Amino acid sequence: MSFFSNKFSHKKPAPRRVPLPGTNREFVPEDLGLEIGPVKLKLGDQESIFVNGEWVPESGPESGTHKENRKLRQCIQKLEDENNLLKLKFEILLDMLTQKTAESLLQDNQIKQTTPKGSSGHFKNIPKKHK
8 A cells, every 4th residue: 555545536346247127139219219209398278389499389278379370470471472573573664664765765866866957847848827
């Protein structure tokens, strides 16, 4: 025995010679908990289930409200999609109007450049009435 030995250090236990129950058979996935199924929570008369990252009420007074909220969210999404489509159509119509206005102005400028300054426009061959 050493003079400076640590009296609080313990020796390592010897390995077990008797196997634990269930260690000699194959592991079954159900035993390991790989298929746990949906997580359910029950508080009083309210039962909820965890689906896709959110708690969904299955029974109780809140389940009807949740279903109505889900329908309203779907309706909102549909209206937002329709609104985006209408904005796109409006932009296209505005572009078409701008293009036609520009073409019309170009045609007016071309007409003004081709007609002589002293003529009266489209009716230059018609004689004027004298008073």
